[in-house]
Amino acid sequence: MEAVYRINGKEKRFDISPGDRLLDVLKDNGYMEVKGDCYEGLCGACTVLIDNIPYASCMVPAAGVCGAKITTVKGLGDITNPHLIQQAFVKYGAVQCGYCTPGQILSAYALLLRDPDPSEEDIRMALDGNLCRCSGYAQQVAAVKMAAEMMREAENDDRA
Amino acid sequence: MRISGIEECYRPDTLEEALRILHAHEGEAAVVGGGLGIAAANDDNVKALIFLDGIGLKDITENGNEVRIGSRVPLNELIHSGTAKNYMGGQLTGVLKGVSTELIRNQMTIGGALIPDRRFSDIATALLAARADVVIFGENGQSRISLDDFYGRFEAVKGAIIKGICLNKDYSSYNFGMERFVRTATDSPLVNIAIMFKTEGNVIRDVSIAAGCGKSPTERFGEGEDFLRGRSLDEKTAGEFSAYVEQNLNASDDYRISGEYRRHLAGVFAGRILRRAGVKDGSGL
Numbered sequence: 001m002e003a004v005y006r007i008n009g010k011e012k013r014f015d016i017s018p019g020d021r022l023l024d025v026l027k028d029n030g031y032m033e034v035k036g037d038c039y040e041g042l043c044g045a046c047t048v049l050i051d052n053i054p055y056a057s058c059m060v061p062a063a064g065v066c067g068a069k070i071t072t073v074k075g076l077g078d079i080t081n082p083h084l085i086q087q088a089f090v091k092y093g094a095v096q097c098g099y100c101t102p103g104q105i106l107s108a109y110a111l112l113l114r115d116p117d118p119s120e121e122d123i124r125m126a127l128d129g130n131l132c133r134c135s136g137y138a139q140q141v142a143a144v145k146m147a148a149e150m151m152r153e154a155e156n157d158d159r160a
Numbered sequence: 161m162r163i164s165g166i167e168e169c170y171r172p173d174t175l176e177e178a179l180r181i182l183h184a185h186e187g188e189a190a191v192v193g194g195g196l197g198i199a200a201a202n203d204d205n206v207k208a209l210i211f212l213d214g215i216g217l218k219d220i221t222e223n224g225n226e227v228r229i230g231s232r233v234p235l236n237e238l239i240h241s242g243t244a245k246n247y248m249g250g251q252l253t254g255v256l257k258g259v260s261t262e263l264i265r266n267q268m269t270i271g272g273a274l275i276p277d278r279r280f281s282d283i284a285t286a287l288l289a290a291r292a293d294v295v296i297f298g299e300n301g302q303s304r305i306s307l308d309d310f311y312g313r314f315e316a317v318k319g320a321i322i323k324g325i326c327l328n329k330d331y332s333s334y335n336f337g338m339e340r341f342v343r344t345a346t347d348s349p350l351v352n353i354a355i356m357f358k359t360e361g362n363v364i365r366d367v368s369i370a371a372g373c374g375k376s377p378t379e380r381f382g383e384g385e386d387f388l389r390g391r392s393l394d395e396k397t398a399g400e401f402s403a404y405v406e407q408n409l410n411a412s413d414d415y416r417i418s419g420e421y422r423r424h425l426a427g428v429f430a431g432r433i434l435r436r437a438g439v440k441d442g443s444g445l
Contacts, residue, residue: 001169018209019166021199039161041196041264042346056263058161059199063169064192064211107262128345129261 003066007031008075016062022048023057026072033074033102044130047103048072054103054110056129073102076109084154085109088147089140096134103130108144116152120145165204171211175297178210178321183299191321193217193232193269217271217323220244227327228295231271235259235283238270247327248290251336255286255354261345271322274307276314282352284378286338288370289354292327296320308380334358334366335437339429343416351411351422352378355433362392369430373411373422383408384430393438402431 003016003025016025023046026034034057036046041056048057049071077083082090085105095101104127111118111126118126123144124137132140170189172178182189189208192198198209217230220241227247229238238244239253247253259282260268273283274294287307294310296303298320307325310317338354349372357367367388372378387404391397406427411419 017162017166018169019163021161021163024161037161040200040346041261041267042344044261044263047263053266054263055267059196059264059267061163061166061192061195061198061209063209064195064213125257126262129263 001063003062005066006069008070008072018063020062021058022050022055022060022062022065022070025062026057026070031072031074033072035099035102041129042131043100044103044107045100047106047130049075049106049110052110052113054107054129071106073105076105083109084150085112085144085147088143088150092139092143092146094136094139094143096132096136100130100132100134104132104140108147111144112148112151116155117148118144163199164202165206166209168208169211170208171214173214175215175321175323178212178215179297179299179319181208181210182321183319193272194234194267196264196267196269197272197275212321225329227329228324229270229327230324231274231322232269233324234266235268235270235273236262236265239265247329248332248334248336252286252290252327255336255338256283258340259283264346270325274310274322274325276311276318281372281378282338282340282349285340285349285352285354285370285372287325288378288380289338289356289368290327290336291331291356291368292325294325295323297323311377311379331356331358337433337436339432341425341429350417351425351429353381353405353409353426353429353433355430357388357437359393362394364388364391364393364397371409371426373409373419373426379410381405381409393434395435395438398431398434398438401434402427405430 002013004013014025014029034046036043036058039058041059046057047054050065050068077086085108089095107127107130123141170181185208189210190198190206191210193212212232217232219230220243221228222243227243239257244253273281292307293304294307296317334356336356340352341350351373353371355369358365367385369381369384370378371381406423409423409426411422413419
């Protein structure tokens with residue numbers, strides 16, 4: 001069956017099987033920034049945003065989200081033009097092996113869209129599905145706090 | 161890794177159409193709200209998926225004396241909804257916040273968590289104790305039954321589609337608490353227990369208890385309700401009830417945990433819920 005998605009702002013058409021998971025559709029079509037292969041929704045490395053809400057793409061039937069807006073971490077920023085959250089992660093040393101980082105950043109982004117000034121508890125709750133086996137949680141939480149501040153400042157600058 | 165067995169997908173515009181497709185596939189089709197259950201179960205017997213996203217069922221509304229929640233409402237949407245947060249002073253949403261992870265709560269729908277095959281879920285336990293009603297759409301049209309009845313009439317409701325749940329505001333002033341034990345955030349619970357009760361003075365009057373113990377699916381714990389009714393909310397009751405649950409709850413062994421350990425945990429949890437309510441009520445616990 002043909003499936004149409006809007007991935008990182010571009011319309012994409014793929015031939016998928018009815019039982020395909022979104023993670024596999026993305027990986028098979030070159031979106032290698034989407035990590036993960038637990039296929040239990042456990043690790044969160046496969047996180048993508050579907051209409052700006054974070055999901056474990058390994059648990060999402062691809063046929064069920066046809067027409068949706070899908071954002072991978074490259075949709076936020078890349079090495080030449082990193083998003084403020086990505087900059088904050090680098091600044092705070094919140095990246096060790098980097099495997100969980102795309103998912104962490106997308107979960108953080110969704111949180112900050114919803115709540116530009118989250119509490120530490122809110123941040124921990126928003127990231128609770130993104131496991132980091134390097135155990136860098138303290139730096140990640142600090143990075144999200146800093147990113148929130150940077151994003152608020154940027155918005156104020158834009159207004160001024 | 162494909163979800164095994166799936167050969168067809170449907171996206172009906174009405175519940176009538178969804179029901180017709182469901183019945184035409186004679187047990188080989190599944191209704192999909194968020195898709196989590198389908199992806200997790202990987203059930204070879206399911207050949208067709210019926211996605212309900214064209215039908216709606218995503219509203220949370222207040223209607224007179226009740227809160228209505230559509231079956232496709234994801235758990236996180238419910239947790240963050242003002243209407244649900246106000247219900248029971250936020251006790252119910254407070255409990256649901258502890259279920260699984262943010263990513264899963266974004267996908268897990270209320271309807272999906274209640275289907276009889278998955279009635280061991282924390283949400284089923286919480287809503288059974290909260291005496292939720294279920295609105296279902298079946299061959300005879302729409303009907304509304306208690307969640308307790310829904311599980312009691314498993315075979316009769318099997319072919320129906322869950323439209324939503326209703327929470328009665330009469331219970332808004334009740335105490336509510338749930339405790340659970342899981343191995344990982346996304347694992348099915350090893351044991352869970354939820355208690356809702358009303359006190360008059362310091363005496364427990366109306367009470368409902370639901371517990372899920374792995375293989376033994378979530379069900380009301382009537383004997384426990386009888387035990388608590390009429391007792392004072394104090395340390396003595398909390399201790400005695402804890403021991404009663406440990407001795408009398410129906411809990412089975414499986415490869416993950418023994419029934420004896422399940423009962424022990426449930427007893428500890430039951431005492432904890434009463435003590436916490438007592439502290440809140442100023443009952444001296």
